[in-house]
Amino acid sequence: MTATPAIEIHDLHKSFGAVKALDGLNLIVRPGEVAGFLGPNGAGKSTTIRVLLGLLRPDSGRASLLGGDPFAQAVDLHGRLAYVPGDVTLWPKLTGGEAIDLLLRLRGVKVDRARKERMLQRFELDPTKRAGTYSKGNRQKVALVAALSADAELLVLDEPTSGLDPLMEAVFQDSIREATATGTSVLLSSHILGEVEALCDTVTIIRNGKDVQSGTLAELRHLTRSKVSAVVSGDVTVLDSVAGVHDLVVSDGGGAAASGAASSRIAFHVDDDALPRVTQALASLEPHGLTIEPPSLEELFLRQYGDELERLEDAPADGGSLKAGRR
Amino acid sequence: MSATTLPAVPVLERPALALRGAFAGTGDLLRLALRRDRVLLPAQILVCVLLFVSTLSSVSELYGTQEQRDTIQATLVTNPAFLVLLGPYENTGSIASTVSWRVGIFMVAVFGVLAAMAVVRHTRKEEQLGRLELVRAARVGSLAPLVTGLVVGVLFSIVSGALTTAVVWPEGPSAGAVALGAQVAAIGLAASGLAAVAAQVASSSRAANAIGVWIVIGGYLLRGGADVDPDELGWLHWVSPVGWAQQIDPYGANDHGPFLLCAALFVVGGVAAGWLTLHRDLGAGLIAERRGPAHSTSLTSTVALMARLTRSSFVIWAVSIGVYMFFVGYLMATAGNLVTENEQFAEYVAAMGVRGSDIAAGFAALIMSWTAYAGAGYGVTVVQDIRGEEALGRTEAVLATRTSRSGYLAAWLAGAVGGAILLLGVAGLALGAGNALASDTGWGESLGDGLGAAVVHVPAVLVVIGLTSALFGWFPRLVGLGWAVIAASFLVTLLGSLLDLPDAVVDLSPFAHAPAVPAVAWADVDWAPLGWLLLIAFALLTLAFAGFRRRDVPVV
Numbered sequence: 001m002t003a004t005p006a007i008e009i010h011d012l013h014k015s016f017g018a019v020k021a022l023d024g025l026n027l028i029v030r031p032g033e034v035a036g037f038l039g040p041n042g043a044g045k046s047t048t049i050r051v052l053l054g055l056l057r058p059d060s061g062r063a064s065l066l067g068g069d070p071f072a073q074a075v076d077l078h079g080r081l082a083y084v085p086g087d088v089t090l091w092p093k094l095t096g097g098e099a100i101d102l103l104l105r106l107r108g109v110k111v112d113r114a115r116k117e118r119m120l121q122r123f124e125l126d127p128t129k130r131a132g133t134y135s136k137g138n139r140q141k142v143a144l145v146a147a148l149s150a151d152a153e154l155l156v157l158d159e160p161t162s163g164l165d166p167l168m169e170a171v172f173q174d175s176i177r178e179a180t181a182t183g184t185s186v187l188l189s190s191h192i193l194g195e196v197e198a199l200c201d202t203v204t205i206i207r208n209g210k211d212v213q214s215g216t217l218a219e220l221r222h223l224t225r226s227k228v229s230a231v232v233s234g235d236v237t238v239l240d241s242v243a244g245v246h247d248l249v250v251s252d253g254g255g256a257a258a259s260g261a262a263s264s265r266i267a268f269h270v271d272d273d274a275l276p277r278v279t280q281a282l283a284s285l286e287p288h289g290l291t292i293e294p295p296s297l298e299e300l301f302l303r304q305y306g307d308e309l310e311r312l313e314d315a316p317a318d319g320g321s322l323k324a325g326r327r
Numbered sequence: 328m329s330a331t332t333l334p335a336v337p338v339l340e341r342p343a344l345a346l347r348g349a350f351a352g353t354g355d356l357l358r359l360a361l362r363r364d365r366v367l368l369p370a371q372i373l374v375c376v377l378l379f380v381s382t383l384s385s386v387s388e389l390y391g392t393q394e395q396r397d398t399i400q401a402t403l404v405t406n407p408a409f410l411v412l413l414g415p416y417e418n419t420g421s422i423a424s425t426v427s428w429r430v431g432i433f434m435v436a437v438f439g440v441l442a443a444m445a446v447v448r449h450t451r452k453e454e455q456l457g458r459l460e461l462v463r464a465a466r467v468g469s470l471a472p473l474v475t476g477l478v479v480g481v482l483f484s485i486v487s488g489a490l491t492t493a494v495v496w497p498e499g500p501s502a503g504a505v506a507l508g509a510q511v512a513a514i515g516l517a518a519s520g521l522a523a524v525a526a527q528v529a530s531s532s533r534a535a536n537a538i539g540v541w542i543v544i545g546g547y548l549l550r551g552g553a554d555v556d557p558d559e560l561g562w563l564h565w566v567s568p569v570g571w572a573q574q575i576d577p578y579g580a581n582d583h584g585p586f587l588l589c590a591a592l593f594v595v596g597g598v599a600a601g602w603l604t605l606h607r608d609l610g611a612g613l614i615a616e617r618r619g620p621a622h623s624t625s626l627t628s629t630v631a632l633m634a635r636l637t638r639s640s641f642v643i644w645a646v647s648i649g650v651y652m653f654f655v656g657y658l659m660a661t662a663g664n665l666v667t668e669n670e671q672f673a674e675y676v677a678a679m680g681v682r683g684s685d686i687a688a689g690f691a692a693l694i695m696s697w698t699a700y701a702g703a704g705y706g707v708t709v710v711q712d713i714r715g716e717e718a719l720g721r722t723e724a725v726l727a728t729r730t731s732r733s734g735y736l737a738a739w740l741a742g743a744v745g746g747a748i749l750l751l752g753v754a755g756l757a758l759g760a761g762n763a764l765a766s767d768t769g770w771g772e773s774l775g776d777g778l779g780a781a782v783v784h785v786p787a788v789l790v791v792i793g794l795t796s797a798l799f800g801w802f803p804r805l806v807g808l809g810w811a812v813i814a815a816s817f818l819v820t821l822l823g824s825l826l827d828l829p830d831a832v833v834d835l836s837p838f839a840h841a842p843a844v845p846a847v848a849w850a851d852v853d854w855a856p857l858g859w860l861l862l863i864a865f866a867l868l869t870l871a872f873a874g875f876r877r878r879d880v881p882v883v
Contacts, residue, residue: 053727055880075731083727089720091636097621105627106728113622120621127621132455132531143724156727 004067005030006154006185007052012061014047021047022058023209029187034180036200037189038301044209045189046086049158053083066154079108082147086158088139090131096142097127103146112149119145122171137163148175155179155186161195173198193297205304212304220300225269227293228278232285233263242281244274352467356475360449368483371441375434376490381821382430383498387422396425408657411551417579423499424578427507435514435572436547438487442480442515443522443539449476450523452532454610463609473604477523477597484515503578510575513589517568518543520596527603530612546570568592629730629738637709637742644705648698648750649757655694656761656777659687691758691780692843698754699784699838700813702747706792707809709743710799714806717881726880736875740796740868747788755781776845783844786860787837793867800874803882
């Protein structure tokens with residue numbers, strides 16, 4: 001495997017009329033890596049993927065796919081990748097099985113019946129039904145089976161599981177792990193955060209056509225605060241003087257009064273680099289039931305979109321419950 | 328039931344006839360249906376009624392006097408091909424009655440097919456596409472979609488009938504005009520009732536349309552048999568609604584009994600469809616979708632995919648054009664007699680560029696020039712198919728594979744160009760075969776003449792396909808303009824001879840430059856215009872590739 005990134009995008013711009021779909025996007029997927037591509041609908045995920053597939057021409061910026069030019073070398077590059085679109089539409093007259101064979105052959109791949117059979121069984125897909133009668137989930141399975149029934153250097157998956165049930169989601173995750181075990185790189189656009197957390201080595205969060213955060217999950221977590229909660233006895237005001245503690249909430253400890261001392265329940269957020277100082281301070285407070293939760297991907301994601309969420313939630317009076325988790 | 332006491336849960340049982348509330352929301356659905364059909368339905372009705380108008384004008388020109396009409400009756404009355412296509416010419420009394428013979432039965436079939444498709448469009452198609460699920464989840468009764476479809480069918484039938492009556496009114500007895508309108512409305516109603524049942528029985532709109540259309544076309548053919556041999560096969564008039572509508576006999580018996588029969592079929596069909604609707608699940612039909620193969624060995628390329636997707640539509644076009652041209656070929660000899668006996672027809676044919684020496688050949692050339700529009704029309708539908716593939720996201724799926732843009736477009740345009748040329752070839756051979764059977768011309772000469780008459784139209788057809796393709800390459804939303812080009816060319820040619828338009832205007836139509844082969848000998852053909860047309864077509868196709876290679880996909 002060479003060190004050339006599977007995907008490298010630098011300062012990409014693309015407008016449709018007055019609408020700026022991509023506004024200076026950067027994205028990198030290293031060989032053998034599973035890269036999560038996160039963002040809500042309309043953030044520019046599908047536009048990015050279409051540029052990578054040579055379907056759209058960017059206005060400016062650089063994009064390279066498997067070391068080549070996605071537009072000029074589209075045909076050769078496409079022989080090395082498999083694509084699952086977000087909204088799979090199939091030819092209604094063709095059966096699922098025929099569509100799979102067609103898509104594989106158009107990729108330049110010889111159909112491996114045994115492997116196809118295995119994938120069909122795994123995804124519990126009936127290939128003899130006409131595509132016109134498939135549900136959204138089944139259409140997606142057709143595209144997934146077609147993508148996974150032959151080896152590829154790169155899988156480009158645009159919200160591939162939005163129509164699948166949890167059982168199939170697990171099958172999907174296993175199949176992706178199987179593919180990456182053989183060195184396949186994956187670009188996984190998704191807004192199912194659990195899936196990204198389970199599969200991805202790196203994550204790029206995109207907003208209004210721009211990458212607002214990217215890195216490994218650990219790096220991203222480092223950028224944000226963990227949530228600490230505990231039941232303590234003693235003077236909790238010592239925590240106030242520790243730098244990096246935020247949003248300290250103290251409430252009555254309730255049933256923890258067995259030791260005789262007054263106890264209180266505390267909860268606060270802490271900057272990642274302040275954690276050593278905070279644990280020292282906490283130790284003096286005899287903490288019980290101490291939990292330190294790293295931020296979930298959902299929190300990371302909502303942090304990027306917090307202001308938008310606030311705007312959306314302006315109307316209801318009890319917008320506080322979600323905000324608590326953010327900052 | 329066990330003896331344990333349970334809280335009272337309403338028992339879910341299938342009500343025998345849950346009619347209460349079954350019609351809720353019909354008004355809203357109907358408004359939606361009419362809103363969605365606001366272009367299609369008026370356009371269909373307008374085109375059909377205009378056909379009556381243009382036939383009126385040509386009939387009054389050619390058979391304006393009673394004497395002329397009696398002559399054609401004497402010439403044509405025994406020709407079986409005319410009897411199958413048009414029915415017997417018995418009511419010679421007026422221009423309107425002649426129009427009723429000339430296009431009446433054919434239009435009955437057309438109106439029947441359109442009405443059936445309108446009903447299916449608003450019932451099974453909506454259901455198959457899943458939209459009905461969303462609609463029925465609202466406060467909409469189970470019968471509302473069916474009633475909506477039926478009302479659209481009724482409106483279509485009544486408006487078509489009324490307009491037909493209105494346009495033939497000045498040219499003949501008013502009782503006949505009313506009966507002709509009733510004939511149109513009758514088939515519309517009957518086809519609506521049948522289509523409503525078909526939409527319940529079939530589980531796809533494609534199958535429902537096929538049932539409705541084949542009942543109408545089958546009826547048309549059966550009554551053709553009855554007209555050829557009324558003594559032996561006369562009962563065939565009574566086995567289909569097309570036959571019933573024919574028995575109204577406008578300008579003859581003016582018998583409204585068969586209209587009532589058609590109306591009764593509508594009521595019976597509507598009630599039966601309603602019963603089926605109440606007794607089946609949403610999305611289900613009596614005929615299940617067939618299973619298909621789990622693997623494919625034939626779908627190996629974009630060309631194979633294109634061929635598979637356009638196959639059935641091509642076969643329908645080819646069979647329709649082939650059958651039509653076969654009959655025309657069969658009639659050619661008779662047409663020769665007609666011209667020698669009817670001075671006006673001779674003049675008309677001469678005005679279309681036909682030499683007096685070989686009338687049959689001139690007639691062949693004239694008819695084949697109309698077929699060229701059909702060939703171009705097929706090409707435009709294929710280009711529209713490419714656009715449909717793009718709009719539905721399937722082009723994207725194919726271009727994400729090792730398929731190049733040029734290869735993709737080339738595969739589809741091969742289908743458009745090749746299909747159109749094949750259609751012209753089918754038309755030419757069918758014309759030749761019909762002529763060879765009916766006359767003493769040899770098979771070789773006859774087929775050769777037919778093919779020649781067809782081939783000279785290839786350059787014009789390619790120009791129209793090229794133009795539509797160029798639109799697809801650069802402005803994909805505008806591919807529908809291909810039809811405008813065909814319609815405008817048709818109008819210019821039609822009006823050009825009627826209004827004596829200047830040649831410069833008529834020559835704008837790509838179809839105006841084909842020589843009238845076989846009436847014109849190959850040695851006398853002026854090849855320059857055809858060469859230019861081919862060059863223009865080639866340039867337009869090149870332009871299409873240039874545009875498609877660099878534009879965004881999909882353009883939505």
